[in-house]
Amino acid sequence: MSRMSKQAMPTQIGKYRIDRVLGTGAMGVVYLAFDPHLERPVALKTVRRELLASEDSSGDMLARFRNEARAAGRLAHPNIVTVHDFGEDDSRAYIVMEYVAGHGLDTLLVPGHPLPLSDAFHWLAQLLAALAYAHEAGVVHRDIKPANLLVTAAGLLKVADFGVARIGSSATSSGWMIGTPSYMSPEQFEGESVDARADLFSAGVMLYRMLTGRQPFAGSPATIRRQILKDAPTRPSAIVAALPPAIDAMLARALARRPEDRFGSAAEWLASLRSLVISPAPADDDLTIVTPSAYWSASSPAHATGGASNSPMPSAPQSWPPDILARIERQLATHMGPLASLLVRRAAMQANDLPALGAQLVAVLPDSARSQFEQDFARLTAGVPDGSILTSSSTGPRVATAAAKVSSVSPATAAGMPPAGAIDQASIDAVAVKLAVYLGPIAKMIASREARRAVNFDEFLQRVESCIADAAQRRRFRHDVDSSA
Known part of the structure; x- marks a missing residue:
């Protein structure tokens, strides 16, 4: 039984009405709440009572929580989660934030599945815009990773969780190592003072993961530390042959060991990205990458939190007919916008029949859209036999999932309409x-x-x-x- 199930959910914290739990973590619980004064939903993040009760005399846990409120509270940018309020109620501290109806970017990244350049650049450009603003305001995040980036149904990315951010000239005591191992810069591992370029290193790790489907640094924390301090990661184009040399050069600079060898600022990197994007994209810039099936049996990269993973990559599932997936994606896009392609791709990899596929997709929808999508899904798949929808090939290269084909085949083409x-x-x-x-x-x-x-x-x-x-x-x-x- 979970800790939350043992304790009654509060009905109110401060002036805020508590509606339901959005998530739980090591520090506390995040609730969907309601602000009665401004009449709007908010996300209310709390520190667990037992953590506050057991913290040492340094008060580090509460200090981090206050720091998050102060760091994010001074930032007002469309790509940063807005902080509205901070309070302490009895032995509980809480932050009141903008409610973002969406998902962590980490849930959209399937290990072993590279994203198209256009999708990866879409997320990176928004992240760099947010970092440029935060750095200009004197805030260094220090824990940039997909799990701390929220994505709305319309494709807007928002940076969250400023719990370990550095504000202005304030800094953690020398010798302290702060961050998530697989995304930390060399200077963070060494416990040195950091500046905005540490966030750019983390953004480079994230871009590498999006474009290759794997982490540049993986293993135990000790192994990751050695790799980051001493080893250069494999060139992205050596993993995904379709990537142009300019991507290798960009990531080599972003992941440089010395801060002075990286991009000087998020704005500079964004300008460099713009020069690549403005160039005409090839007609097949988001075609599916087909790799030998042996590739999928390679070791899985470490999870976003930096923990080691020794489990093998799942082998490619059987193929879904592209016309079925195209119809489903098109309908899902009416609710989820440009995220629909990624969500269908992920669900098709995990599901083995139509009911399972539908359940996967319904789970990511907001409550208000679920009933309508269930009806649309039933209509779109009417007459398709569940048991025979999947086909497989036992020889030659295979795609990780036929849903990935949707990214290179338009719904119009799949439905037999003119291109x-x-x-x-x-x-x-x-x-x-x-x-x-x-x-x-x-x-x-x-x-x-x-x-x-x-x-x-x-x-x-x-x-x-x-x-x-x-x-x-x-x-x-x-x-x-x-x-x-």
């Missing part, structure tokens, strides 16, 4: 310029990708519009496009 080639390049470029106002330098790549997947220009606009998180911004974007038509 989206009728959308001319001038129209795509014009939309990309307007989209860049809201999404930044990755707009051109997103516009090119969605044009290939859309049936016609109207669907193309709907697809790129869904990538804008804010509803008011989506309306302005559509108005800008319509005005110039």
